Amino acid sequence: MSEKDILLQSIKDFLTPKMLKYALLPFIISIIVMYILFFVAAGIGVEQLGTMHVESSQTTMQNGIPHTETLEAELEGSAIMKFLMSYTITSWLATFFIYIIGGFLTIYLSIFVAIIIIGFLTPFVLKELHLRHYRDIEMVGYSNPIHAIFLAIKYSAIMILLFFLLIPFYFIPLVNIVAINIPLYYFFHKMLTFDVSSSICTKEEVKQIEFFNKNNIRVKTLLLYLVSLVPFAIFFGAIFFVIYLGHTYFLEVKKIRNI
Incomplete structure (x- = not known):
């Protein structure tokens, strides 16, 4: 089956009533989780702005002797927000950064949350594909809940570590776009391929598929990741991602087993 046929078949399967459900x-x-996280984060951000220390100094000359006057003030409660919003430029900048940073974090968190959620749905989606197209292929699988949780924690830890290691690159224009996406793509690729492969293949078959089709699978997961960066795409497309990769692994297993 050509790549075009796999894609078209994946779209047809995705549009069936069961898959849409x-x-x-x-x-x-994901929407519920993201709204909760957004309002919690927003509340923390506003609370951090609750108090700001303002200090200014002015030096004047009196009879040839310099005198320095220092003015100190504390802006508390909503005063800081009133201070920011009292000027057009600061008001615009504050609003701009809140929405840009909030939107940026929302997209990234939505990908993380959606990947975790579809991990629980992957077996059901693949069983449906199995019944529809691959009844001649036995779904062996090799994972268990404890193993899956361990790998999720492991991949999350590595993702966080990558975020910190790549901090110096975040300040380089254009390079920062790539650098900031590497950690999350790593998590996306690892979790998605694990969820799909561990439900279909044996460990030995996974090693063979990764050895002979490593670049092909990476290209597919990279394209799927780029699609997920489109706002709300991950919410609707998560199951499609599983279907698309599911077809890929089923077909590769079919070749290995000479079915």
């Missing part, structure tokens, strides 16, 4: 779950749960 599965697609709604990540959407609903």
Whole structure:
């Protein structure tokens, strides 16, 4: 089956009533989680702005002797917000950064949350694909809940570590766009390929597929990741990602087993 055929078949499978029903779950749960996280983060941000220390100094000359006057003040409660919003430029900048940073974090967190959620739905989606197209292929699988949780923690820790290690590159224009996406793509690729492969293949088959098709699979997950950066795409497309990679792994296993 050509790559075009795999893509078209994946779209057809995704548009079936059962798959669309599965697609709604990540959407609903992710929206709820993201709204909670957004308001919690916003509340913390406003609270941090609750107090600001303002200090200014002015030096004047009196009879040839310099005199320095220092003015100190504390802006508390909503005073800081009133201070920022009292000037057009500061008002615009504050609003701009709140929405830009908030939107940026929302997209990245939505990808992280959606990947975790679809991990629970992947077996059901792949079983449906199995019944529809691959009944002649036994779904062996090799994982268990404890192993899956361990790997999720491991990949999350490595992702966080990469975020810190790449900090110097975040200040270089254009390079920062790539650098800031590397950690999350790593998590996206690892979790998605693990969820799909561990439900279909044996460990030995996974090693063979990764050895002979490593670049092909990376290209696919990279394209899927880029699609997920489109706002709200991950909410609707998460199940499609599983279907698309599911077809890929089923076909590779079919070749290995000479079915």
